Amino acid sequence: MTKTLVVxxxxxxxxxxxxxLGPDFTVRASFGHVRDLPxxxxxxxxxxxxxxxxxxxxxxxxxxxxxxxxxxAVDEVVLATDYDREGExxxxxxxxxxxxxxxxxxxxxxxxxxxxxxxxxxxxxxxxDRRLFDAQEARRALDRLVGYKLSPVLWRKVKPGLSxxxxxxxxxxxxxxxEREIRAFVPAEYWSxxxxxxxxxxxxxxxxxxxxxxxxKLAASPDKKGVVLGDAAAAEEHxxxxxxxxxxxxxVEKKERKRSPAPxxxxxxxxxxxxxxxxxxxxxTMQIAQRLYEGVDIPGEGTVGLITYMRTDSVNIAETALAExxxxxxxxxxxxxxxDEPRRYKxxxxxxxxxxxxxxxxxxxxxPAAVASSLDRDQLRLYELIWKRTVATQMADARFNQVGVDIxxxxxxxxxxxxxxxxxxxxxxxxRAYTEGRDDDADEDxxxxxxxxxDGDALRMxxxxxEQHFTQPPPRYTEATLVKALxxxxxxxxxxxxxxxxxxxxxxxxxxxxxxxxxxxxxxIVTDGLVKHFPEVVDTGFTARMEEELDQVAEGELAGxxxxxxxxxxxxxxxxxxxxxxxxxxxxxxxxxxxxxEEGRTPPGRLQQRLGKYGFFIGxxxxxxxxxxxxxIRNLDGEERPEPELLDExxxxxxxxxxxxxxRFGPFTGCSGYPDCRYVKKEPPKDLGVACPQCxxxxxxxxxxxxxxxYGCDRYPDCDxxxxxxxxED
Numbered sequence: 171m172t173k174t175l176v177v178x179x180x181x182x183x184x185x186x187x188x189x190x191l192g193p194d195f196t197v198r199a200s201f202g203h204v205r206d207l208p209x210x211x212x213x214x215x216x217x218x219x220x221x222x223x224x225x226x227x228x229x230x231x232x233x234x235x236x237x238x239x240x241x242x243a244v245d246e247v248v249l250a251t252d253y254d255r256e257g258e259x260x261x262x263x264x265x266x267x268x269x270x271x272x273x274x275x276x277x278x279x280x281x282x283x284x285x286x287x288x289x290x291x292x293x294x295x296x297x298x299d300r301r302l303f304d305a306q307e308a309r310r311a312l313d314r315l316v317g318y319k320l321s322p323v324l325w326r327k328v329k330p331g332l333s334x335x336x337x338x339x340x341x342x343x344x345x346x347x348x349e350r351e352i353r354a355f356v357p358a359e360y361w362s363x364x365x366x367x368x369x370x371x372x373x374x375x376x377x378x379x380x381x382x383x384x385x386x387k388l389a390a391s392p393d394k395k396g397v398v399l400g401d402a403a404a405a406e407e408h409x410x411x412x413x414x415x416x417x418x419x420x421x422v423e424k425k426e427r428k429r430s431p432a433p434x435x436x437x438x439x440x441x442x443x444x445x446x447x448x449x450x451x452x453x454x455t456m457q458i459a460q461r462l463y464e465g466v467d468i469p470g471e472g473t474v475g476l477i478t479y480m481r482t483d484s485v486n487i488a489e490t491a492l493a494e495x496x497x498x499x500x501x502x503x504x505x506x507x508x509x510d511e512p513r514r515y516k517x518x519x520x521x522x523x524x525x526x527x528x529x530x531x532x533x534x535x536x537x538p539a540a541v542a543s544s545l546d547r548d549q550l551r552l553y554e555l556i557w558k559r560t561v562a563t564q565m566a567d568a569r570f571n572q573v574g575v576d577i578x579x580x581x582x583x584x585x586x587x588x589x590x591x592x593x594x595x596x597x598x599x600x601x602r603a604y605t606e607g608r609d610d611d612a613d614e615d616x617x618x619x620x621x622x623x624x625d626g627d628a629l630r631m632x633x634x635x636x637e638q639h640f641t642q643p644p645p646r647y648t649e650a651t652l653v654k655a656l657x658x659x660x661x662x663x664x665x666x667x668x669x670x671x672x673x674x675x676x677x678x679x680x681x682x683x684x685x686x687x688x689x690x691x692x693x694x695i696v697t698d699g700l701v702k703h704f705p706e707v708v709d710t711g712f713t714a715r716m717e718e719e720l721d722q723v724a725e726g727e728l729a730g731x732x733x734x735x736x737x738x739x740x741x742x743x744x745x746x747x748x749x750x751x752x753x754x755x756x757x758x759x760x761x762x763x764x765x766x767x768e769e770g771r772t773p774p775g776r777l778q779q780r781l782g783k784y785g786f787f788i789g790x791x792x793x794x795x796x797x798x799x800x801x802x803i804r805n806l807d808g809e810e811r812p813e814p815e816l817l818d819e820x821x822x823x824x825x826x827x828x829x830x831x832x833x834r835f836g837p838f839t840g841c842s843g844y845p846d847c848r849y850v851k852k853e854p855p856k857d858l859g860v861a862c863p864q865c866x867x868x869x870x871x872x873x874x875x876x877x878x879x880x881y882g883c884d885r886y887p888d889c890d891x892x893x894x895x896x897x898x899e900d
Contacts (some may be wrong), residue, residue: 173195174189174194174195174196174246174248175195175240176188176198176242176248176249176250176627177197177200177237177248177249177264178199178200178250178251179200179201180201180202180460182461182464183272183283183463184198184199185197185465186283186464186474187250187283189472189473190285190288191292193208195633196240196244198236198237200233200251200260200264201230202260203230203235203259203260203263203265204226204230204237204267205224205227205230205263205266206225206227207223207314207663208223212315213314213317213384214311214314216315216736216738219731220311220730220731222310222311224263225254225724226267234808235794237268240345241269247265247268247270247275247276248278249264249276249298250277250278250279250291252481253279253280253479254302254665255302255303255305255309256268256300256306256665258298258306259279259302259303259310261275265619265744266739269394271843273297273298274316275295275297275340276295276296277298277299278291278292278295278299281478281479281481281482281527282463282478282479282527282532283463283464283465283475283532284474284475284533287532288465296723301723301724301726304724305720305723305724305895308723308733308734309720311556312716312733313336313337316334316339317333319333320334320700320707320745321333324696324699326751327640327699327748327754328692328695328754328755329692329782332677332696333673334690334700334707335670336713337656338673340662340707340708340709340713341661341662341671341674341678342679342689342693342696342697343700343710344647344652344655344656344710345647345680345689345693346672346689346697348644348647348693349689350694351644352644352665353644354648355643355644357641357643358393359400360391360392360399360641361399361554361639362379362399362636362637362639363408363634363635364379364635364742365377365378365380365417365631365635366631366632366633366635367630367631367632368621368630369629370628370629370630374834375632376590376592376620377590378577378589378590379588379589380586381587382586383397383408384584384585386564391641392640392641395822402636405636409636411581411582412579412631413634414582415579415581416628417577417578417588417630418577418578418580418629419624419626419627419629420577420587421625422573422576422623423574423576424571424573426569427569427570427572427593428567428568428569428570429568429601429607430512430567430600431562431565431567431600431604432559432563432606433515433528433557433563434515434560434563435528435559435560436484436664437480437481437482437483437529437664437665438667440455440459440480440529440555441455441456441649441668442561442651442654443650443680444552444555445648445650445653445685446607446650448552448555449685450552451671452649452653453668454548455552455668456480456668458549458552459477459552460480462476462549462552463478466541467544468536468541468544468834474532476532476536476553476870477531477532477553477556478528478529478530478531478532481664481665482528484517484528485515485517486527487512487514487527487530487560487563488527489512492512494534494561495512495534496561497535498534498535502537503565503602503603504871506563506566506597507566507599509565509566512564513563513728517530523741527871528560528562529556531553531560534557534561536557537557538550538554538558559604562603564602565599565600566600567600568597568599568600570594570595570596571593571594571595572594573591573592573593573618574589574590574619575590577590577821590620591620592618592620594619645686646688648685649685649688656670659714660713660714660717661714662713674693678692679696680693692781695755695781703744703752703887704744704748706741707741709837710796716733719733720733724745730815754778755780756779757779758791759776759778759788760778761777762776763775763777763791764802765790765800765801766790766792766798766802767798771792775797775800775802777790777802779806786806787805788803789802789803789804812843814831815829815830816828816829816842817830819839821842821843821847823849824843824846824847826841828840828849839851839853846868855872855873855884857869857870858871858872858881862883862889862891863891864883865885865889865891866884868883868884868891869883869884869887870883870884870891
């Protein structure tokens with residue numbers, strides 16, 4: 171008889187671990203949480219210390235039955251769920267459904283699925299940590315209270331189908347506020363003047379930028395301190411003088427600059443870099459990372475976890491791993507790239523997600539090339555990103571020779587100052603393996619070579635180049651920059667960011683176009699309502715403080731029920747007031763309805779701006795049957811919306827007529843039985859007549875989704891080529 175049952179979350183993880191433990195252990199998966207709050211009710215008793223009522227969901231019943239069956243045939247149970255708060259909560263629930271005393275249950279944790287790590291963990295099991303469970307349960311209760319109490323308010327006051335969330339609503343607010351910044355932004359014109367120069371005796375052209383005019387130092391842009399060239403006339407006044415000026419080098423400053431590698435990956439930085447460099451969404455990144463963590467079949471090794479635990483805020487690397495990485499640097503890149511002592515990073519997070527290591531390869535010796543045959547394309551790309559980032563942390567600094575040249579221009583007695591800067595790489599160091607991506611800024615390490623110049627050298631002017639610029643609005647959030655903003659503000663946990671972004675897109679609060687978040691109309695209405703009636707729920711400072719308090723619960727410094735009581739009191743009061751004071755969005759316009767006037771309704775209806783299923787629209791105040799049933803509708807841009815058109819075609823799912831509808835993303839064909847039937851007819855994609863550059867067999871077609879327009883191969887999923895923009899050649 172098998173002596174020990176080990177419970178983990180996933181079957182892939184179970185398969186890998188069972189191989190290491192041997193015949194005295196049987197490993198089974200819980201398939202995630204085995205218990206949850208019922209969907210049909212709040213299930214939190216706010217009058218009795220927020221007691222929570224759990225149930226085994228129908229879809230988990232067979233998994234629980236299997237665990238109970240195996241439990242009867244073993245002597246003991248070890249709970250080996252993930253090494254974080256959620257893993258601790260799953261372990262508690264598994265213990266209770268199996269009839270174990272949580273206080274006496276055995277718990278094993280590890281941050282990498284390798285033979286040594288697993289065997290070491292099982293040599294020293296611990297007790298379940300009630301503090302971590304309490305912190306996770308308090309978070310679950312907070313999210314449930316906000317979602318189940320606030321969402322119905324949105325259904326009644328805005329429109330059905332919306333949801334609110336403690337972190338989700340703050341993320342939407344950030345996107346809405348950025349959208350409004352962009353909308354309110356007024357670009358300011360300014361000009362720069364560059365001069366192409368060359369040493370008098372040779373032909374080695376370089377650019378110098380005008381930095382000082384007779385009136386003073388030039389500002390880099392209108393929002394910076396200094397003189398601004400605000401129009402073409404101002405720029406040309408100086409440019410014309412510079413065309414006849416004499417140039418000489420005033421001073422040459424040379425210094426060596428070093429740059430160190432970025433820390434190893436945390437959950438947040440992995441999501442950001444995978445978005446920047448690979449184009450992966452946060453959800454996709456975490457799904458691939460989960461698979462790499464749980465185990466992949468490697469020829470000659472069997473099933474092995476390739477990376478350490480992927481939900482972590484820590485940038486620490488184990489000492490044994492540091493030594494191994496140093497050896498890999500020596501063998502792969504040579505002694506010049508090695509460090510005398512390992513480089514160690516300090517974790518900034520106060521409570522580093524209860525995981526003590528960064529995301530790294532379980533063995534740096536498994537190079538991407540060595541495992542390439544065992545991974546699919548997406549897995550290999552993410553593993554390579556993790557491997558390179560990790561190895562780079564233990565490589566020598568990159569060294570640059572940075573040069574700054576101050577130049578004087580004498581224009582018939584009027585003196586101007588110019589500045590030229592450049593740098594060259596003296597030693598590439600860690601850059602040979604990896605450089606961190608950037609969101610919207612130019613690469614500061616890009617090379618810009620200057621000729622060898624000395625103080626007093628005469629220069630010859632080749633051309634004067636005035637250039638017009640306009641100040642730019644702040645960029646819209648990408649998944650990477652939104653994750654970065656949430657983390658910097660202390661909102662939510664990196665492990666939750668993927669689900670947050672998935673939810674706000676699925677609920678139509680925002681849409682993704684060219685990998686940027688755009689706020690939909692409903693997001694603005696909901697955000698304004700929440701700011702007015704539930705200010706704390708969408709306040710970034712309040713949400714961050716809640717995260718700190720949950721950390722205190724995890725550390726045993728604060729009781730979970732205290733956190734819930736402090737939140738529920740003000741929140742329940744806001745709920746009562748919102749029911750009376752939150753008015754549905756409606757903006758009266760100073761215009762009579764043209765359709766009412768045409769059809770002779772007396773008095774004619776007034777036009778109103780309202781919020782509908784597809785965003786803002788303008789309609790008649792007499793739209794109800796009691797007021798005449800006027801169906802006049804137009805878009806905000808003045809274009810009238812055609813009435814839905816019934817077609818001589820039946821829905822293949824329910825048999826009702828199909829109709830042509832004009833939605834936010836253009837016309838489409840759907841079932842007239844909506845919302846009972848949600849059938850939408852798939853239109854054949856537009857063939858661009860271009861061969862797929864990836865597989866060469868398929869054709870590139872135009873595809874339109876709720877996330878925007880993109881172009882992909884018609885052989886999908888056999889070929890996953892996709893781009894957001896058509897090439898210039900097309």
